[in-house]
Amino acid sequence: MTASAFSRLHQHQTSKPDTCRILLNGIEHQVPVAMSVAAALLYLGQHVTRTHPVSRQPRAGLCHMGVCFECLVTINGQQNQRGCMRPVSSNMSIITTPQGLS
Amino acid sequence: MTQIYDYLVVGAGPAGMAAAIEASHAGLKVLVLDQAAAAGGQIFRNVGHSCAAQEQVLGPDYGLGKPLLQAFMAAPCDYRPLAQVWNIEPHAQGFTVAALIDGLSINFVASDLLIANGAMERPMAVSGWEKPGVMTAGAGQILLKASALVPKQVVLAGSGPLLLLLAHQYRAAGVTITALLDTTPRSNYWRAIPWLIAGLSMPKQLLKGVWLSLVQRIRVPYFTNVADIKIVGHIGAEAVRFTAAGKDYEVPTQLVLLHQGIVAQTQMAQTLACELSWNPVKQCWQIQTTGAGQTSVPGVQVAGDAGAIGGAQLAQLEGRLAAMARIERTGTRSSWAKKMLYQALALRICQLHWARGLVDRLYQPAPWLSTPTGTTLVCRCEQVSAAQITDIAQSGCAGVNQLKAFSRAGMGPCQGRQCGLNLGYLVAQAQGRPMAQVQPLSVRPPLSPINLGQLAQSSDL
Numbered sequence: 001m002t003a004s005a006f007s008r009l010h011q012h013q014t015s016k017p018d019t020c021r022i023l024l025n026g027i028e029h030q031v032p033v034a035m036s037v038a039a040a041l042l043y044l045g046q047h048v049t050r051t052h053p054v055s056r057q058p059r060a061g062l063c064h065m066g067v068c069f070e071c072l073v074t075i076n077g078q079q080n081q082r083g084c085m086r087p088v089s090s091n092m093s094i095i096t097t098p099q100g101l102s
Numbered sequence: 103m104t105q106i107y108d109y110l111v112v113g114a115g116p117a118g119m120a121a122a123i124e125a126s127h128a129g130l131k132v133l134v135l136d137q138a139a140a141a142g143g144q145i146f147r148n149v150g151h152s153c154a155a156q157e158q159v160l161g162p163d164y165g166l167g168k169p170l171l172q173a174f175m176a177a178p179c180d181y182r183p184l185a186q187v188w189n190i191e192p193h194a195q196g197f198t199v200a201a202l203i204d205g206l207s208i209n210f211v212a213s214d215l216l217i218a219n220g221a222m223e224r225p226m227a228v229s230g231w232e233k234p235g236v237m238t239a240g241a242g243q244i245l246l247k248a249s250a251l252v253p254k255q256v257v258l259a260g261s262g263p264l265l266l267l268l269a270h271q272y273r274a275a276g277v278t279i280t281a282l283l284d285t286t287p288r289s290n291y292w293r294a295i296p297w298l299i300a301g302l303s304m305p306k307q308l309l310k311g312v313w314l315s316l317v318q319r320i321r322v323p324y325f326t327n328v329a330d331i332k333i334v335g336h337i338g339a340e341a342v343r344f345t346a347a348g349k350d351y352e353v354p355t356q357l358v359l360l361h362q363g364i365v366a367q368t369q370m371a372q373t374l375a376c377e378l379s380w381n382p383v384k385q386c387w388q389i390q391t392t393g394a395g396q397t398s399v400p401g402v403q404v405a406g407d408a409g410a411i412g413g414a415q416l417a418q419l420e421g422r423l424a425a426m427a428r429i430e431r432t433g434t435r436s437s438w439a440k441k442m443l444y445q446a447l448a449l450r451i452c453q454l455h456w457a458r459g460l461v462d463r464l465y466q467p468a469p470w471l472s473t474p475t476g477t478t479l480v481c482r483c484e485q486v487s488a489a490q491i492t493d494i495a496q497s498g499c500a501g502v503n504q505l506k507a508f509s510r511a512g513m514g515p516c517q518g519r520q521c522g523l524n525l526g527y528l529v530a531q532a533q534g535r536p537m538a539q540v541q542p543l544s545v546r547p548p549l550s551p552i553n554l555g556q557l558a559q560s561s562d563l
Binding site: 006080 | 248514
């Protein structure tokens with residue numbers, strides 16, 4: 001992980017200001033709720049979401065709307081989940097290290 | 103006993119919401135399945151929970167989604183968010199729609215369907231677009247709308263209204279735009295001139311567009327007629343190389359957002375064998391429709407950008423018109439006023455599509471972007487380069503579906519969504535055939551991934 005290329009909008013005030021605890025590759029973080037998993041990864045500076053199964057190239061979400069399948073991560077033990085389609089939730093475990101085919 | 107819906111709407115964007123409001127108030131039993139956590143589609147994403155700072159940055163057009171969303175949430179229809187439709191097939195009483203909801207596959211039955219699942223961004227296969235740090239402009243806007251995330255610094259590249267709008271919104275949010283690389287070919291401006299008359303029928307939008315375009319040219323390092331974009335970097339993007347007006351440039355950047363317009367998502371209609379045709383102006387495959395979004399398959403309609411790309415306002419009108427046509431078929435005699443409204447809506451839709459002709463021509467994709475070369479990846483999922491595709495196409499493969507079998511392009515997790523169009527362009531170029539003759543990639547379920555356990559446990563509603 002590196003310093004995030006993204007930051008929260010200045011003066012952002014949300015109706016749901018809460019954060020929730022997630023585990024990213026086993027390490028605990030607090031992220032704002034209502035974010036997608038893919039957005040939370042960018043927020044935390046995790047710019048790589050998966051390793052390409054053939055070329056071993058690092059990859060990351062391209063579209064953030066469910067069509068590119070580049071942000072596949074393991075969520076709560078379920079492999080190959082599109083991070084952009086799942087909102088973060090309390091105690092969610094996210095693993096970017098590839099375990100399955102993709 | 104399986105519950106049978108009168109009208110199943112896929113997608114809760116402007117088209118789907120408008121259709122559900124109209125049909126449910128007329129007494130039809132309506133179900134809306136939407137893949138997102140909240141209704142609104144891409145254009146009005148998160149409009150129900152946005153904050154003042156987001157609304158200020160996103161501008162007044164975004165706020166237009168609020169009354170529509172409120173009317174939708176109050177409408178007497180069933181609505182299932184986070185529902186991923188993975189299969190649709192004919193059923194004795196209409197259609198079965200299988201959706202994955204909370205890890206379970208549920209089969210819904212409906213007599214009639216409205217496909218309103220919108221559009222996606224036209225893939226922009228430039229060298230290095232597979233690197234982390236490269237996203238689409240739409241993704242940038244989604245992060246702003248849904249998560250109030252903005253980049254610290256960015257390079258924007260491509261063409262189209264969304265790219266200019268995002269530049270404007272980012273500047274309002276204090277983002278450093280290192281460069282805006284406009285790939286719109288000069289010839290497009292000449293081609294669009296006769297269509298100025300169409301644009302003039304919507305003077306407010308035309309003025310806004312011209313202003314958006316001019317203001318970026320003044321406020322942002324702006325390069326026109328850009329070609330040969332290459333994104334370079336060790337792991338992620340570190341710089342972007344390009345040519346503009348015959349000169350080579352290299353701009354350091356950690357983030358590049360690409361955009362070259364949007365194309366309809368036709369996969370769902372394709373599984374139902376709805377007829378498609380190539381739209382040479384919009385440069386995309388499009389579901390063939392007759393009045394009120396009726397596809398070639400009885401009982402299946404399409405509305406909004408899932409049909410002919412037109413934007414949020416048109417989508418809303420098309421959704422409403424499609425629902426009115428569906429209500430008509432229940433046999434209830436509609437009032438004189440309703441009939442007049444129907445005709446007026448249909449006329450307005452025609453007019454708005456005509457006005458859209460200007461944008462469609464001005465922002466046609468640059469030919470060099472449709473036919474990538476060399477090591478540029480066309481299929482990101484299966485790692486197939488443009489040179490490999492061209493080789494196979496030149497050796498005489500019959501079309502994109504045979505190309506898929508030979509190269510694996512289109513067989514990965516995205517199921518050809520990111521490579522399908524470019525495969526077609528490359529085959530057309532290599533074999534000297536028009537795009538209309540090169541069929542699109544065939545679509546087979548599942549439309550989105552489902553595992554065997556989920557399949558085995560699928561249940562009827």
